[in-house]
Amino acid sequence: MNDQITNSSLLTILSILIPVFPLVGFLINGLLGKRVPxxxxxxxxxxxxxxxxxxxxAIFFTxxxxxxxSFNLFNWIAYANLNISFGFLIDPLTITMLLVITGIGFLIHLYSISYMHGDEGFTRFFTYLNLFIFFMLLLVMGNNYLVMFIGWEGVGLCSYLLIGFWFKxxxxxxxxxxxxxxxxVGDLGFLLGMFALLMLFGTLDYASVAQAVQGYPINDGLIVGITLLLFIGAMGKSAQIPLYTWLPxxxxxxxxxxxxxxxATxxxxxxxxxxxxxxxxAMAPATLDVILIVGVAxxxxxxxxxxxxxxxxxxxxxxxxxxxxxxxxALGLGAFSSGMFHVVTHAFFKALLFLGSGSVIHALHGEQDIRKMGGLGKYIKITFITFMIGSLAISGxxxxxxxxxxxxxxxxxxxxSPAIWIIVSLSSALTAFYMFRLVYITFSGNYxxxxxxxxxxxxxxxxITIPLIILAILSIIGGFMGLPAITGLTHKFSTYLSSVTGASAGILPDAHHLSHATEYVLIGVAVLAAIVSILIxxxxxxxxxxxxxxxDAELxxxxxxxxNKFYVDEVYNAVFVKPVVKLSTLIYEYVDKLVVDNVVNGVAKVTDLxxxxxxxxxxxxxxxxxxxxxxxxxxxxxxxxxx
Amino acid sequence: MAQYIFYALSIVTILSALYVVFAKSPMYSVIAMIVCFFSIAGHYVLLNAQFLAIVHVIVYAGAIMVLFLFVVMLLNLNQEPDKSHGKLLRVAAAISGGMLFLVLLLSLNTSETGTFILPEKSDIGLVEHVGKKLFNEYVLPFEISSVLLLSAIIGSVVLAKKES
Amino acid sequence: MENALVSVPHNWYLLLSSLLFCIGVMGVLFRRNVIVILMCIELMLNSVNLLLVSFSAYAQNADGQVFVFFVMVVAAAEVAVGLALIVSIYRNVASTDIDSMKKLKW
Known part of the structure; x- marks a missing residue:
């Protein structure tokens, strides 16, 4: 017993330390600024x-x-019936995310030391990166939605700062x-969802919410509403239709x-x-259907x-x-652990591909247009091989x-539903095609x-190359965490997450399991489709x-x-941006200039007189x-x- | 007996105060002021505030008034006749001063009056009693007031010094 | 000592100090000599002192007398600094007339 207590207090200290390190890094770099060489x-x-x-x-192994x-660090908001504490929750899901964020984060930090070499804002870059890691860790470590929301907003801020990093x-x-x-836009949905949660359950604690929601009937209107609002938040952050245009x-x-x-993160x-x-x-299958449709689209x-x-x-x-x-x-199908599994493997190979493309850009001194590349495989071998591995991984x-x-x-x-399977397989084949289109145009042929x-x-x-190699190795072996059922071996990843996703498994209707033969056929078809796409x-x-x-003329x-990306940007521009701009101009002309300005100047005149x-x-x-x-x-x- | 002493002292106080205001020369004002202070000291004795009466005589009549006299003589003000304000301002001053007195009286009249229970013998004004208060409850203000006096000394020296 | 307060009502002290205070105010407004104005201010301070002492005596509470003590301290400091100011002003304008100190205006 005593042993267990010391063990858990050790874990508590360790888990508090996790976000503290990047915060310290952020403070050092941020406060000293350019004085740091x-x-x-x-x-x-x-x-x-x-x-x-x-x-x-260390936490993963212990x-x-x-x-x-789960532990609370301090009482954060205590007002009337509202009681929200600032606390952390460490469970397999959190640990998975922690490992991905800090592991890949570390490799990308290493990579950046070389990639950002000589940039004016070198220190600023690392300041932002550390701040980002800090907020991302808060996001995944919080034990209630509000702590997650801090991280959620924080990573949004860092994303803003880093996209506009070259602000000139x-x-x-x-x-x-x-x-x-x-x-x-998405955050508003998330916020409203949180308010609704507070109204309904009086708490934002994950465990309490999960407990309380089970008292409601399946597909209860309120729960569907809340989950839809939360999903709007997810749409914004995870770039889903209709809020995806920011990511490119x-x-x-x-x-x-x-x-x-x-x-990756x-x-x-x-x-x-x-x-x-x-x-x-899981209590709102209607929302899951919406998620499925949005995901497929x-x-x-x-x-x-x-x-x-x-x-x-x-x-x-x-x-x-x-x-x-x-x-x-995957999430829309209620296959939560499969979704997370893809998050992890995707983090490996997508980070690899981006870093590889960075290496290409680096080699070409800033050129990003693939029409001006070609034949690079001869010159930058390591990048080529690792990029190839990433492309093979993403193609399935x-x-x-x-x-x-x-x-x-x-x-x-x-x-x-087999119909959805056909659509998704098709898009998966398309993935293989455009990835290898990229690979061939960039790396083969003549410069x-x-x-x-x-x-x-x-x-x-x-x-630069060492992180590429490490990520390439991870992209090769990362999949063995989750072997399909037909191999007869345990799916390590979903077993690991089962304590988290298990709660919803009882609520969702049991899917009929596929026979091994069907599964073999499915695998065969998918792999075949990918290979055919690559050959095309x-x-x-x-x-x-x-x-x-x-x-455009040649098309x-x-x-x-x-x-032209289906002219989505143009449509958004016409439907949302233009009216807002027009309205603003109108208000500026009539309300601001005539009313506000005169009132302000009038006050000044009266005072003067x-x-x-x-x-x-x-x-x-x-x-x-x-x-x-x-x-x-x-x-x-x-x-x-x-x- | 005591009320007659009070009347006498009050008459002296008010008359000397009026003389302070209306005297032609500042010198006479100062002397009238000293008389006024002595009569106020008499009031203190009547009120059984013996300690304050002594301090009052020493500080006001002894120190402050001497300082005034000193300055009046130093500046040699007696030679020039004191001009007073214009008529309008004098009338305004008289009216507003009178109004103030009236208003004060009115407010005194309308305020609630309490009755005091007076003991046969009162010793709160003795040195022993006031001293105990001063060095127990009010020891911090007492010490700080010494700093105030010190700064006043330095300030007056700096201000009055001839600029070289 | 026999208690004199029994035969003198407290209201008389209120009256006396009000009167003294108003004489002081009037003096400040009437006179042009800065030194006399300063003396009239002392007169006002003394009327307040008298009031404090009378309340202290009638209410049998020594706090009032301690306050008077502090008022005297402040008055002494004030007079010292005030007279020093008058002296230094006199050096500059060779006058103690309050109307000679009219520079600070619009």
């Missing part, structure tokens, strides 16, 4: 995250999967603002940021939130748009949106990580840039040596539509002042006597 700032940031990773790993640790380019600032405002624009930030925030916050409230969502639409993109990072961005859609498909080729998690989700969709830039192409330094890509871009068109109608008049009373004669004072006293007395 360049590499030291980078190492401070990296080591802070590494320390958190070590703590998280805390049994069946147990969870006006376009980057616009992208940052777009991300921030789009997220705000967010690629304006430095590449490590795209890898860390806009691929922050954008999965929405998925984490839904998995965290899995009991709540996003998955397909983003995959189609990805086909026609020519910016190396934009392709990856749309693929991220598409993969996030796939995760929401066995035995790479993506295969296992994707296959699991595909199997789940087939259980639910299409100028001779002068060609001579400068060089492999990146070790600080190879035929089009290697054998025939096609290149993406340089201008036919459908291609034009896809290449009365000042000018009253100052004449200042005669300088002390006797006069004294007389006035005595008169004043008399008047006060009279007033006092009369009342």
């Amino acid at each position: 360049e590499p030291i700032a980078g190492w401070i940031g990296s080591i802070a995250v590494l320390a958190s990773f070590v703590c998280a790993a 805390l049994p999967a069946t147990e969870s640790l 380019e006006h376009e980057n600032n616009n992208a940052a603002k777009k991300a921030f405002i789009m997220n705000r 624009d967010a690629m304006a930030g430095p590449t490590p940021v795209s890898a860390l925030i806009h691929a 922050m954008v999965t916050a929405g998925i984490y939130m839904i998995v965290r409230s899995n009991v709540l969502f 996003t998955c397909v639409m983003a995959a189609i748009i990805g086909l026609m993109q020519n910016d190396i990072k934009k392709v990856l961005a749309y693929s991220t949106v598409s993969q996030l859609g796939l995760m929401f498909v 080729i066995p035995p790479f990580a993506g295969f296992f998690s994707k296959d699991e989700i595909l199997a789940k969709t087939f259980e639910h 299409r840039g100028t001779e002068e830039t060609r001579s400068k192409i060089h492999e990146s330094p070790a600080l 890509a190879r035929y089009m871009y290697v054998t025939k040596g096609q290149l993406p068109a340089n201008s 036919n109608g459908l291609q034009k539509l896809v290449s 009365s000042g000018r008049t009253l100052r004449l009373m200042q005669t300088g004669s002390t006797t006069f002042y004294l007389l006035a004072m005595v008169c004043g006293i008399v008047v006060l007395f009279v007033i006092r006597l009369l009342i």
Whole structure:
């Protein structure tokens, strides 16, 4: 017994330390600013995250999967019946996220030391990165929705700061603002959802909410409403239709940021939130259906748009949106652990792909247009090989990580409805196609840039390639955490998470399990589709040596539509942005200029005039002042006597 | 017996105070002021505040008035006749002063009066009693007032010093 | 000592100090000599002292007398600084007339 107590208090200290390290790193770099020499700032940031990773790993090895640790640090809001404390909850789900955030976060920090070398804002960059890690850790460690919301807003802020990191380019600032405002729309949903939770249950504590919600009937209107609101929050953060357009624009930030925030961690916050409230969502199957539809739509639409993109990072961005859609498909099916599994494997290979693209951009001194690349495989071998591994993983080729998690989700969709399975498989095949389109155009064939830039192409330094190699290894072996049922081996990942997702499993209707034969067929079809897509890509871009068109004029109608991202941005612009701008101009012209300005100036004029008049009373004669004072006293007395 | 002493002292107080205001020369004002202070000291004795009566005589009549006299003589003010304000201001001053007195009287008249229970013998005004109060309850203000006096000394020296 | 207070009502003291205070106020307004004005201010202070002592005596509470003691301390400091100011002003304008100190105006 005694042993257990000391053990748990040790774990408590460890878990408090996890967010403290990045915070300290943030404070050091942030407060000292440019006085910290360049590499030291980078190492401070990296080591802070590494320390958190070590703590998280220690907790992972000591805390049994069946147990969870929840403790309150202090009472935060105590008012009437409202009582919200600031506390942490450490359970397998949290630990999974912790390991992903700090592990991949550390690799990306390392990578950034070299990638950001020589940048004016080097220290600022690491300050923001550490701050981001801190908020992300708060997000996943909180034991109630409000603590999650702090992290939620905090990562939004850091995302804004980092997208607009190179703030001298006006376009980057616009992208940052777009991300921030789009997220705000989602956040409003999250906030309203929290208010509704408070109204209904009087608590925001995960455990209490999960307990309380089970007293309601399935698909109760209120619960469906709350879950829909929370899902709107998830939509914003995790870039789902209709709030996805900020993510491709967010690629304006430095590449490590795209890898860390806009691929591996922050954008999965929405998925984490839904998995965290899995009991709540399981009580509202109607919401799960909405999630499924949105997920499928996003998955397909983003995959189609990805086909026609020519910016190396934009392709990856749309693929991220598409993969996030796939995760929401899993969540919509109630397969919470499958969704989380894909979060983890996706974090591995998407971080790898982004870092790889960063290495390419680095090698080409900032060139991002794939039409100006080509044949790079000869010059930057390590980048090429690791990028290839990432592409194989995302395409779902066995035995790479993506295969296992994707296959699991595909199997789940087939259980639910074969029609959805067909759509999702199709988008998965599209993924394989556009990824290899990217690989072939970038790395094979001949170099299409100028001779002068060609001579400068060089492999990146070790600080860049080592994280690539580590992530490549993870992308290869990461999938073995969750072997499919047909192998007869245990699915380690879902077993680990079962204490979290188990609660909702009892509520959801039992899906009929697929026979082994069907499952083999499904796997076969999926892998075959991926391989065929890759071969088509190879035929089009290697054998025939096609290149993406340089201008809209060369495209036919459908291609034009896809290449312009279905004109979603333009539609949003016309429907939301323009009316707001018009209204603002109107208000500025009539309310601001006529009413507000005149009132403000009028107040100033009255003050000025009365000042000018009253100052004449200042005669300088002390006797006069004294007389006035005595008169004043008399008047006060009279007033006092009369009342 | 005591009320006659009170009347006598009050008449002296008021007359000397009026003389302070209306005397032609500041010198006479100062002397009238000293008389006024002595009569107030008499009031203190009548009120059984013997300690304060002594302090009052020492501080006001002894120190402050000497200081006034000193300045009046130093500046040699007696030679120039004292001009008074214009008629309008004088009337205004008289009216407002009178109004103030009236208003004070009115408010005194309307305020509630309590009755005091008076003991046969009163010793709260003796040094022993006031001293105990001063050094127990009010020891901190007492000490701080010494700082105030010190700063007043330094201040007056600095102000009155001839600029070199 | 025989208690004199029994034969003198407290209201008389109130009356006396009000009168003294108003004489002081009037003096401040009437006179132009700064030194006399300062003396009139002392007169006002003394009327308040008298009031305090009378209340203290009638209410049998020594706090009032302690306050009077502090008022005297402050008055002494005030007079010292005030007279020093008058002296230094006199050096500049060679006058103690309050109307000669009229520079501080609009």
